[in-house]
Amino acid sequence: MNRVVITGLGPVSSIGVGSRDFCSALLAGRSGIARIESFDTAGFPYVNAGEVRDFSPGEILTRLDPAQWGRSSQFAAAAARLAVRDAGLDPGRVAPGRAGAVVGTTSGESQVIEALTAQLVAGGWAAMSSELLDRVPADRLSNAVNLELGFAGESVTVCTACSASNYALGYAYDILAMGEADVMIAGGADSVCRWAHAGFYRLGALTEHACAPFDRDRSGIITGEGGAALLLETLQHAEARRARIYAEVLGYGLNCDASHMVSPDAASIAACMRLAHRRAGVQPEDIDYISAHGTGTLANDAVEAQAIFEVFGAAPPPVSSTKSMLGHTMGAASGFGAIASTLAIDRGFLPPTINWTTQDPALIGLDPVANTARQARVRVVQNDGFAFGGNNAIVIIGALT
């Protein structure tokens, strides 16, 4: 089996585009939450989201014509382009059949589907635009990446909702470990949309101003968007081209609650953590930092913390949530978590959980890295991703040894 390393990072996020800006934002504890601009919020009680403002795909993409693609595909392709640039890799020098993409998503081209819905409501069935209909299939997200980079290998869009980026990382890792590719883009993309904003509000899972994971008074998520891409290579390929190596993917675990569509299950999540540790060949005491799923809902954070205490005991490693800064970027979320985890290892710091004010008496012992990034030696990170449907996916990333 090949060892698999991370050599490029491509975040397109509300707190920064490109690895340098994204890292600065994590260190500064910046918030990307602002008043929604992408849809008309009239009538909605809450009006904030983590939108990527001033996203200019045309300035990042070199081959893809943004006008032909939906926003989520643009996010995916732009993130991938940034990741190969960050890695110093000329995609033209890779054997096309040995390079591919696995992209995770929750809602695919949600803004395209919403535009079609608006046409249908306003003008009836025949009013739907065939051009938009052509952009509905979710496999366009990974196809966009391969077309942008000229890759001809695997093109897979994984749609396991909010843990989809971790699935993508895991699958890309397997493909490389098994020797079936040299280079893979892995990550995720999603766009802010009305229906998710409405759905989470009606579930009682949306908060008004600030997402405050692990805080006593946390009251929900804020929807977000973006594209997160990591360039994965076999260690051999990375060394042969003398690439800078950020970190190594040590392994991952997947399981399914098989109990409820929207309520997480602590025992199942704990089992997923143990599975990920076993596959990665690490023990709980090896983990220096947990990049939490940390949505900021009462239920998620309580259940995630319960699973952490069960697996790690009363004094687990520091646990923080990038969702406090980005909002919930859905299928991209665990991709951003993986980028933050990789930067944590490379740069030696713990990203903060911002908006934290009050200790939750039920979470005593859990260190959320409150509000301010902290310098730390980080060797091994656990990156959590959970989802509707009980699709749990946890990736373990470690410093190259």
Next chain:
Amino acid sequence: MTARLAVTGWSMLSGAGDDAVGLYDQPLPQPSGHALTGFDIRRQLGRKGTGFFDRATGLGVVVCGQAIADSGISLETIPADRIGVVLGTTAGSLKSTMDFSAETLTQDRPYLVNPGLFPNTVMNCVASQAAIWYGLKGVNVTVAGGALALFQVLRYATRVLARGYADVLLAGVVEEFTPHAAWAAHLAGRPPAGEGAAVFVLERADAARAAGRRPAAELLAVSTAFGQDMAACVHDVVARAGLDPAEAGPLAQAAADRQKQIMLDAGDCQAASAGLELAAVLAVHRAGQPPDGAVSLITARTREGGCGAAALKGYGHAGGHHG
């Protein structure tokens, strides 16, 4: 991808020959369509737990159950975390998503959506509901691949089994017939929409043999490619399956003919089409026609330049007819 896989059970539902008249109140672009008019979620699965199921979820859950039954596997005999689900789609349920989205435009307040229907907008709904229904706690994944979804599902499943992440996988594809799908096909100038679901029980061939399960098929190789022509993809799969290259042409022609016939009979079932083709091959074997071990190809291509091909050997002796 070296570990050979056995299909030890399978099932399919298709709207071939049926007529969608009366299925929906909304107008359809054509007076009829290919849909399973007799399919009723409550009648198949009961009322409990199915209240929010959309049509795709109902089809998927039913076919998963039929495939398990066909394999003769007793779920109690395998640890729940060693059985998984790998399903393919195009974009999930377009109807569920657009109906939910439309509520934000048509209700008195834009947030007055039905929260119980929210999970149906998420593309992993069918696979997750199947896991809940049958208590399957292993790897659970949904891939969006359109016409190539079956091939991506089979490749994903092959790797999961080769890596030892699971022992048994329900691998398949599901698409539903809805006015949304029918109009989308019509307005985009595609063949009329159909619907279908096909699920295949996959195990490592050696493990299936050890458990005394005789395969309905052995999967020899599955290829996908981007930006190549179909012939190159077929050549690749034939080579990796260890077949005589001279067989490629006739096998590919048979696959194309089968594809055409299923499109005529069942409509364009998008992600499900290739699943119906694989099921058609296995049905012919089960009917005892071709000799055991005869090789078939399944192929598909997308308009964006993707190709997929699978090579398999079929057998007539297996499945639910162990007696």
